[in-house]
Amino acid sequence: NAGVTQTPKFQVLKTGQSMTLQCAQDMNHEYMSWYRQDPGMGLRLIHYSVGAGITDQGEVPNGYNVSRSTTEDFPLRLLSAAPSQTSVYFCASSYDRKVNSPLHFGNGTRLTVT
Amino acid sequence: AQTVTQSQPEMSVQEAETVTLSCTYDTSENNYYLFWYKQPPSRQMILVIRQEAYKQQNATENRFSVNFQKAAKSFSLKISDSQLGDTAMYFCAFMKHVGGATNKLIFGTGTLLAVQP
Numbered sequence: 001n002a003g004v005t006q007t008p009k010f011q012v013l014k015t016g017q018s019m020t021l022q023c024a025q026d027m028n029h030e031y032m033s034w035y036r037q038d039p040g041m042g043l044r045l046i047h048y049s050v051g052a053g054i055t056d057q058g059e060v061p062n063g064y065n066v067s068r069s070t071t072e073d074f075p076l077r078l079l080s081a082a083p084s085q086t087s088v089y090f091c092a093s094s095y096d097r098k099v100n101s102p103l104h105f106g107n108g109t110r111l112t113v114t
Numbered sequence: 115a116q117t118v119t120q121s122q123p124e125m126s127v128q129e130a131e132t133v134t135l136s137c138t139y140d141t142s143e144n145n146y147y148l149f150w151y152k153q154p155p156s157r158q159m160i161l162v163i164r165q166e167a168y169k170q171q172n173a174t175e176n177r178f179s180v181n182f183q184k185a186a187k188s189f190s191l192k193i194s195d196s197q198l199g200d201t202a203m204y205f206c207a208f209m210k211h212v213g214g215a216t217n218k219l220i221f222g223t224g225t226l227l228a229v230q231p
Contacts, residue, residue, distance in 0.1 A: 033218070035219075035221075040223055041223060042118070042205060042221035042222050042223045042224055043159075043205065043207075043219070043221040044221070045218050045219070048218065058218065059220075088157070090159060092159070102161050102164075103159075103161070103219070105158060105159035105160075107156065107157050107158055108157045
């Protein structure tokens with residue numbers, strides 16, 4: 001199994017550009033989420049989804065959009081990138097949203113906005 | 115709001131020795147879960163151990179164990195017989211129990227552990 005796959009691994013954007021970070025899982029997981037990791041701040045939840053067609057905001061949703069049209073994919077969109085969005089982004093999934101379902105993380109995408 | 119604090123930005127330990135990483139948290143919840151995640155240089159986030167707040171017994175996983183002090187809101191991780199492969203960033207994380215309806219984690223800022231040969 002590939003697990004949770006994130007693409008790209010690295011990306012450099014200019015301020016105002018848009019892009020989509022891809023996340024796919026092949027474990028038939030219901031729950032998927034996006035976190036960002038910044039130095040000195042740990043990981044913070046951006047958006048999450050408890051199933052296809054259902055998304056909700058996390059702790060730091062501003063500047064990001066998500067959709068969940070299929071169980072497998074949960075893309076994160078930056079409509080107009082800002083330097084404050086320079087970060088490492090992690091996608092994570094679990095079988096369902098219950099606490100005893102461990103989260104599986106992707107390997108992260110390092111994004112730099114200049 | 116819940117917060118998680120890791121007061122040790124960096125730690126070092128000799129191979130085969132024991133090291134303890136500290137974590138404190140603040141919450142008004144009574145039912146919650148605590149986790150330790152490991153992030154090696156590969157950037158992969160790996161679950162090390164978890165603890166349910168309603169359980170008094172401390173969780174253990176092979177060389178990893180926790181000291182959970184609910185009244186003090188403390189959740190430290192002990193790594194015994196440290197190995198070079200334990201070198202990583204370690205994150206403490208909190209999740210409140212909301213009828214099992216969410217899987218949202220609140221992370222601390224991490225402790226970078228270096229195991230020296």
